[in-house]
Structure formats: C-alpha cells, structure tokens
Amino acid sequence: MFYQPGITDHGLPHDPFKACVVPRPIGWISTMNKKGQANLAPYSQFNNLSFDPPLVMFSSNQTSQENRKDTVVNAEQTGKFVWNLATWDLREAVNISAEQVPYGVDEFERAGLAKEPGTLTGIPMVRDSPIKFECEYLSTLRIPGNAPMGSVDVVIGRVVGIHIKDEVLVNGLIEVSLTKPIARCGYFQYTVVEKTFDMIIPGMSEDVLYGLEGNSRKNREADARRKDLDV
Ligand SMILES: Cc1cc2nc3c(=O)[nH]c(=O)nc-3n(C[C@H](O)[C@H](O)[C@H](O)COP(=O)(O)O)c2cc1C
Known part of the structure; x- marks a missing residue:
C-alpha cells in the first residue's frame, strides 16, 4: 500500500504512522513550576541527540484545547528538567502520569510515586527509577502543524548529571534485564526491553x-x- 498523509486516505481502521516507528523510548519527564509544584509526564517522541556533550530532546504536541503542555511551560520557565527511565516495574505509574490534569497538579502524588530531589537542579526525580538525567533546558524548536494538536514544541536539553543505581550495573555495563525499560509501539501497544545482541x-x-x-x-x-x- 501507499498513501500520502493528509492528501490520500490509508484506508485502514487506525492511522498507521506512529505504529511504523517502533519501539520509541519513553521520555518520562519531571519538571517544577515557578511555585515549586512538581509535574511528571511521559513523552515517547523522545531521544538522545548527541553524546559530547550529551543532549536529549522530547517533542510535545499541543493539547486538544490547543494549549502547550505543562512540561514544556515548566522547562522553559525554570530552565531545568529531568528524564527518568520508564521501567516495567513502574509501568502503571507511567500511564497514570499521562492523565491531562490542571496545571499545578502533582502527578507524582496521583501515581503514588516517591520523589527525590535532583542533586544539581533540585527538580523532583522518580526515586525508584534506576536511571535519571538532570538536564539544563537549551532551546525549543516550535513547529506549526494542524490544529488542534498538530503543532509541536521540540524541547532540547543538555544532560548535566546522570544517576545510575549501582544494582543495575553488571561488569561495568547497564544490564537491561535488570532495568527493563518500556517503550511505545503503535496504537496502545508497548514493549519491554529485556535482552540485547551485539x-x-x-x-x-x-x-x-x-x-x-x-x-x-x-x-x-x-x-x-x-x-x-x-x-
Ligand atoms: C507512553 C506515553 C507517551 C506519550 N508521548 C507523548 C509525546 O511524545 N508527545 C506528547 O505531546 N504527548 C505524549 N503523551 C501524552 C502526554 O503524556 C499527556 O498529554 C500528558 O498529560 C502531558 O502532561 P503535561 O501537560 O503535564 O506535560 C504520551 C502519553 C503516554 C502514555
């Protein structure tokens, strides 16, 4: 089959686009607003961009009300955010933290997650996530799209502090059978990474x-x- 997005119809019951690029790592991003209220949300349009210095990005669509999402607003206002590894053990909390709740509502509390403060940034991190990146906000690339949700804010940050729990390190390597990262597939599907090959x-x-x-x-x-x- 062949189709041109926005021009010809794919003819399928569900849009296949996001199901083509899988698995997508999850940027489970924590931020804080100016009042010190914590925020947490998953972003599967997430990846690293470079390694020296280490850079990461996440891409946030507007809400169905055409508003920019809380994570973007907070990262821009404070200049800081944290990436927390989304794991199999924490999957239900990842899902709960995606609920669109009013600005200022703390998704850590809603999901029953313990916090710990970032060493350098003070941004609340998911205590039980085995890997966390403390990030300094660098820039937002705003790309217009079709209303209401199509416009995106691509947020780029520099990783200034990396936390790795000692128990997931085996012979100096991060062991995915212990971290068990989850990732987004198409539709409402996810996968879990448990083995690798070299x-x-x-x-x-x-x-x-x-x-x-x-x-x-x-x-x-x-x-x-x-x-x-x-x-
Ligand atoms: C696994 C998962 C991945 C998601 N990825 C994205 C994404 O890449 N971009 C986006 O705009 N929303 C994404 N969402 C939806 C946001 O998490 C949701 O809109 C959330 O309420 C945003 O929270 P915030 O306003 O506190 O930033 C995702 C949801 C889930 C469950």
Missing part, C-alpha cells in the same frame, strides 16, 4: 567505534591528540 561494524577504526559507543572521554582524547599533531 554487532561490531566490520573493519571500523577505533574512532568510529567510540563514536558508536558514545564515549566522550575518548572523543576528547582524540581531539587533544589532533591538536598536538597540529603544533
């Missing part, structure tokens, strides 16, 4: 491989070596 690009130089790994230490060492050679 592949190394054949014939690749060490430089390319550390880029794939996202090794910022080796990136900076390579830069220093290149500058030494220039002198």
Whole structure:
C-alpha cells in the first residue's frame, strides 16, 4: 500500500504512522513550576541527540484545547528538567502520569510515586527509577502543524548529571534485564526491553567505534591528540 498523509486516505481502521516507528523510548519527564509544584509526564517522541556533550530532546504536541503542555511551560520557565527511565516495574505509574490534569497538579502524588530531589537542579526525580538525567533546558524548536494538536514544541536539553543505581550495573555495563525499560509501539501497544545482541561494524577504526559507543572521554582524547599533531 501507499498513501500520502493528509492528501490520500490509508484506508485502514487506525492511522498507521506512529505504529511504523517502533519501539520509541519513553521520555518520562519531571519538571517544577515557578511555585515549586512538581509535574511528571511521559513523552515517547523522545531521544538522545548527541553524546559530547550529551543532549536529549522530547517533542510535545499541543493539547486538544490547543494549549502547550505543562512540561514544556515548566522547562522553559525554570530552565531545568529531568528524564527518568520508564521501567516495567513502574509501568502503571507511567500511564497514570499521562492523565491531562490542571496545571499545578502533582502527578507524582496521583501515581503514588516517591520523589527525590535532583542533586544539581533540585527538580523532583522518580526515586525508584534506576536511571535519571538532570538536564539544563537549551532551546525549543516550535513547529506549526494542524490544529488542534498538530503543532509541536521540540524541547532540547543538555544532560548535566546522570544517576545510575549501582544494582543495575553488571561488569561495568547497564544490564537491561535488570532495568527493563518500556517503550511505545503503535496504537496502545508497548514493549519491554529485556535482552540485547551485539554487532561490531566490520573493519571500523577505533574512532568510529567510540563514536558508536558514545564515549566522550575518548572523543576528547582524540581531539587533544589532533591538536598536538597540529603544533
Ligand atoms: C507512553 C506515553 C507517551 C506519550 N508521548 C507523548 C509525546 O511524545 N508527545 C506528547 O505531546 N504527548 C505524549 N503523551 C501524552 C502526554 O503524556 C499527556 O498529554 C500528558 O498529560 C502531558 O502532561 P503535561 O501537560 O503535564 O506535560 C504520551 C502519553 C503516554 C502514555
């Protein structure tokens, strides 16, 4: 089949677009407003953008009332947000935190989640999530779309602090069979990541491989070596 979104009909009972790009990691984003009220919501239009410095983004559609979402408003106002890993164990709380409630309502409380303050930002984090990124807000890319929900705010942040619970580290690696991240598929489907497999690009130089790994230490060492050679 072939269709042109917005021009020709796909003819299916449900729109297939979001079901094509799967699984999407979940940006479970916590923020605080100017009054110090906590906010938490999941964003599956989420990913990392770079590793040195580490950058992340999430993309927030407007509400059905054409309002920008609380997470975006708070991140812009305070200049801070936290990404919490959404896990199998916390899946029900992830779902509850997605309810659209009035501005200022604390989704941590509604979902029965314990908080802990971010070390650098003071932003409330999901205590029981095994991995958290404290982020400094960098910029919003606002892309107009079709009303009411089509316009999006793509929010980009720099990761300034990373929390990893010791118990999910095995031989120095984050073990997904212990973290069990959940991710969005199409429709109302989710998946859970419990196993992985390794592949190394054949014939690749060490430089390319550390880029794939996202090794910022080796990136900076390579830069220093290149500058030494220039002198
Ligand atoms: C798993 C999951 C993923 C979601 N991903 C997005 C997303 O990427 N973008 C978006 O605008 N809304 C997304 N939503 C809906 C928001 O979580 C929901 O609108 C929420 O109320 C926004 O909260 P806020 O206004 O406190 O930021 C998602 C919901 C769920 C359950």
